[in-house]
Amino acid sequence: MVGRLRLWSGYALFFYVVTHLLNHTLGLISLRILEAGRHWFVLIWHNPIGQTVLYGALFGHFFLALWSLYQRRALKLSPWEWTQWILGMLIIPLGATHVVGTRLAHELYGVEPGYPWVLGSLVVGGWTGIFQQFALPLVVWLHACIGLHFAWRLRPWYRTWLPLLYAIALLVPVGSIAGAAIALRDVADLAQQPGFLQNLFERAHVPSQDGIANLYDISRKLQIGALVVLVGALSARPLRDLWERRAGVVRLDYDERRSVAQPTGLTILEMSRIAGIPHASVCGGRGRCSTCRVRVGGQDRAKLPEASPEEQKVLARVGAPANVRLACQLRPPPGHYRVTPLLPASAGPVEAYRRQPQAHGGEHYVAILFADIRGFTSISEGKLPYDVVFLLNRYFRATGQAIEAAGGRLDKFIGDGVMAIFGLGKEPQVACREALDAARRMGEALADLNEALSGDLDQPLRIGIGLHSGATIVGEMGYARATHLTAIGDTVNIASRLEALTKEFAAELVVSQELLDRAGVDLGALESHxxxxxxxxxxxxxxxxxxxxxxxAMS
Structure with missing residues (x-):
């Protein structure tokens, strides 16, 4: 809930910033149009509803950010997290003067907070004030864009819309700064006229020197107050850690050589970071992406608290079993646990999307297909490497399309052979019938390929296929980026052996009777062995x- 409130308060502030910056872009036309556009901006935000939303989001976002900082057990942040935090802290000193000089000056002294007053004060104030005011929108915009990127990049639609969003992220601040700069130049030119600035400040009801000094004093106090609150949040962390050490110690075993012991209260992800153990976390530990998920075991596993509804929702999205938890959300009580990260530390956003429920490992009834080109060595002899690669890719495309059209899943290509799995999440009869349909489709695809390449081949391509079905261990296996969903076990070995028997029987397909019985297909007229x-x-x-x-053809 805290994370959601922080995100939605950020959305409200971002909308305010967008409308403000778009108003600035009107300075590209003229100073008069710039000021006229401000009336629409005031209409949106300077009313009871707009003010409540704006200031509620502003203070809420600030204090929720400090709460998030306090909650962190380790300040080992990724580069993008440090960048966002630093930009967020820079907003306070840069924005305090602007807010006090416009909104608070209006409330205390009746100053008309329009563009003429702001731009005129920048002309009088010199380059220091100009730098601060032009740096403010850039810092705010970068801070917001980083937050939005890491909040949205796990959404399926984000990659499609990324080019447009990237264009907006560039054009809005550039147009805003250019518009404000042109308007500032126009005011600076007008300021050369005798009495212009004096008349401008009189119309804006600029306070006396004592009033201006009071406004600067308020700005400094706001900055000091924010700094005190920030230091307080940081200072409270070691006190909290000291108190939590009284509750006991959590020991995590990652493998035979890596163990971590830390006081209770930390998440598994925080313990990994403190110990310097690489651990995937695309969303930065906010419980959104699931890439930090771990399999938890050990003698004290029964002590673990139940997953929160939000954590259960994320785990359900990836089909995680009961012994898998999110490392960024699980704070284990004192005890001894065994932890196995399920994704490589280099995992990216794509790994956060929904996966097959079988990915975490289990026994499933599936049909396995192995296929191989007969006599490919002799066919490839005398051909250029380019021709061999071209031929194989045409063959792989034809067989791959046939397998997928039948409902199967391509597992891997092995030399000039292919392995496929049928029936993931389906009934055994469906799996077996799909495997037979794939074999038929592969035969048709090979015939079409032979006809297309008849002028390039001395002899047509021939294929050998082995089919078998049974209970098989299915799960994501491999290491780092080479991890993929596959199957191992007796069923896979038998299917591979049956593919090799096609040479002995001079047949294109050798299929087990087990698979035929499951499929409800009668091939009694064919020779049996x-x-x-x-x-x-x-x-x-x-x-x-x-x-x-x-x-x-199978129906």
Whole structure:
């Protein structure tokens, strides 16, 4: 809830900043149009509703940011987090003078806070004031854009709209600064006329020197007050840590060689950062992206608190099992736990999107297909490397499209062979029928490919396919960026062996009777064999199909 309030208060402030900067861009036309546009800006914000939203969002965002800083157990932030924090803190000294000199000056002394007064004061004040006022919108804009980028980049639509958003992020501040600079130049030119600034300040009801000094004093006090609150939030952190050490120690074992022991109260992600253990966290520990998720075990796992509704929502999005938690949200009580990060530390936003429920590992009934080009070594002999790569890519595209059209999932390409999985999240009968349909489609695709390449091949491509089904271990396996959803086990090994038997039976397809029975398909008219599979006890009944293109299309 705190994170949501902080985000929505940021949205309100961002809308205020956008309308303010767009008003500045009218200075590109003329000073008169710039001032006329301010009346619309005042209409939106200088009313009871607008003022309540603006100042509520301003103070709420400030104090929620300090609360977030206090809540952090470690200040080991990523570069973009440090950048956003530093820009946010710079807003206070840069913005205090502007707010006091416009809004508070109007309330205390009746100053008309229009552009002539602001620009005239900049002309009189010199380059220091000009630098501060022109730096303010740039700092605010960069701070806001960083926040919006990391709040939105996990949304599926963000990548599509990114070019347009990037253009807006560039054009709005550039137009604003250019408009304000041209308006300032116009006022500076007019200030050369005798009595212009004096008349301007009289119309704006500028206070006396004592009043101006009072406004500067208020600005300094606001800055000092903000600094005191910031120092207070930072100073309270070690006191909190000292108090929490009384509750006990949490020990995390990451692997055989890495262990972390810290006082209770820290999240697993914070403990990883304190210990210098790389840990993925695309959203910066805000519980939005799921990339920091870990599998938690150990003797004290039963002590873990239940996941909050927000954490459960994120975990459900990625189909996480019960023993998987978000490292940025879980604060384990004193005890000994075993922690396994499920994503590489270099994980990016794409890993935060919804994944297959099988990704975390489990046993599922699936059908496995292995296929290989027969005699490819002899076919590739004498061909240029470019021609070999071209031929393989055409073959892979044809077979890949056939597999996906049948409802399967391409697992991997191995040399000139391919492995595919059918039935993830489906009934066994559907999985087996899809595998048979894929074999038929591959035969048709190969025939079309042979016809297309007839002028380039001395002999047509021939294929061997092995199909088997059964209970298989499915999950994301690999290391770092080479991690992907795959299957291992006896079923996979048998399907690979059946593909090799196509040479012995001079057939394009060897399929197990187990798969045919599950699919409800009768191939009794075809020759049957009882084969012995290396590494497996007992014999396996299989059917050999000479031409897969002759298989009846599966409905």
């Amino acid at each position: 009882d084969v012995e599979i290396r590494g497996r006890q007992g014999r396996l009944t299989v059917r050999a199909v000479k031409k897969v293109i002759e298989l009846t």
